[in-house]
Amino acid sequence: MKGVTNMSRLKICTARILELTILFMLIATPSHAATRLFQDGFESGNTNNWGTATGTVTTSNPKTGSYCVAIDYTQGTQAMIKSLGASAPTDEFYVKFWVRIGNNYHAPYLGFKWMRLKHGQTDGIQTEFYLNSESWSSSGHSYQTGQSSLDSPNTRWSWYSDGHWNDEAWHKIEVFGKYNTNSCANGICRIWFDDVLRFEKTSYTWRTGTWANDIFRLFYIPSNGGDGTHKAQSGDIVYYDDIEIWDGMPTAEEPTKSISGCGLSGCSIGGD
Numbered sequence: 001m002k003g004v005t006n007m008s009r010l011k012i013c014t015a016r017i018l019e020l021t022i023l024f025m026l027i028a029t030p031s032h033a034a035t036r037l038f039q040d041g042f043e044s045g046n047t048n049n050w051g052t053a054t055g056t057v058t059t060s061n062p063k064t065g066s067y068c069v070a071i072d073y074t075q076g077t078q079a080m081i082k083s084l085g086a087s088a089p090t091d092e093f094y095v096k097f098w099v100r101i102g103n104n105y106h107a108p109y110l111g112f113k114w115m116r117l118k119h120g121q122t123d124g125i126q127t128e129f130y131l132n133s134e135s136w137s138s139s140g141h142s143y144q145t146g147q148s149s150l151d152s153p154n155t156r157w158s159w160y161s162d163g164h165w166n167d168e169a170w171h172k173i174e175v176f177g178k179y180n181t182n183s184c185a186n187g188i189c190r191i192w193f194d195d196v197l198r199f200e201k202t203s204y205t206w207r208t209g210t211w212a213n214d215i216f217r218l219f220y221i222p223s224n225g226g227d228g229t230h231k232a233q234s235g236d237i238v239y240y241d242d243i244e245i246w247d248g249m250p251t252a253e254e255p256t257k258s259i260s261g262c263g264l265s266g267c268s269i270g271g272d
C-alpha cells in the first residue's frame with residue numbers, strides 16, 4: 001500500500017515538473033524571432049558603418065578581435081551615430097555593447113552619455129542615458145514625454161552601485177525597450193549592466209502626444225560627453241566594441257534576461 005502511495009506521489013510530482021517545464025518554455029519563448037539590424041566590432045579597421053563617426057578605430061585592448069573604437073572627449077562634443085532609417089525597429093528594440101573606461105578618466109558631471117536614441121528629426125522623441133563620472137552613477141531621461149523616473153542626476157540616483165567603471169575592464173551594457181502605445185504609460189524599459197538587471201519599468205513612456213507614433217531611428221553609441229564648464233580633460237577616452245542593435249530580444253538572450261531578477265513580475269528595480 002505504501003509502495004502504491006509513493007508511486008502516486010511520484011506520478012504527481014512528475015506531472016508537476018512537466019507542467020512547470022511547459023510553463024517555463026512558454027514564458028521563455030519570445031513572441032517573435034528578433035532580427036539583428038546592425039552590428040559592428042570594428043574589425044573592418046574603420047568606422048564606415050556609421051553615418052557620423054567621431055571615434056577612432058584602435059588596436060588598443062579590444063574586447064574581441066583586433067579593433068575597437070576610441071572616443072576621445074578632449075576633441076570636443078563627440079558621437080558615433082547609426083541611422084537605421086526605414087529599418088528602424090517599430091515595436092521593440094534591444095541594444096548591446098561593451099564599454100571600457102581608463103582609470104585616468106576624470107570628466108566631471110555628465111562624464112559621457114553611453115547611449116542616446118532619437119527619432120531623427122530636430123523635434124521628436126528622444127531618450128538619453130549617461131554615466132556621471134563624479135559619482136559613477138548612471139541615469140537618464142526621455143525628453144518631451146514627461147518620463148521623469150530616470151531624470152535625477154542631481155540626486156545621484158544610481159543604477160550602478162557596485163563600484164566604479166573606470167577600471168580599464170570591459171563592461172557590458174544592454175537595453176531592451178518596448179514602445180508604449182496610444183500615449184499610454186505601458187512601455188517597457190530594462191537595462192542590464194554586466195548581466196545584472198539594474199532597471200526595469202513596465203509603465204515606461206518612451207513617447208507621447210505629438211510623437212505618439214514616433215520610433216527611434218538614430219542610435220548614438222555613445223553620444224556626447226560633458227560640455228561648458230564640464231568639458232572633458234586630457235585622458236578622457238572611452239572605448240566601445242561589439243555593438244549590436246536588434247528589433248526585439250534575441251532568442252539567445254531571452255531565457256536568462258527575462259526571467260532573472262524581477263523580469264516577469266512587473267516590479268521595478270531602481271525606478272518608481
Ligand SMILES: [Ca+2]
Nearest residue numbers: 041064065067
Ligand atoms: Ca572588435
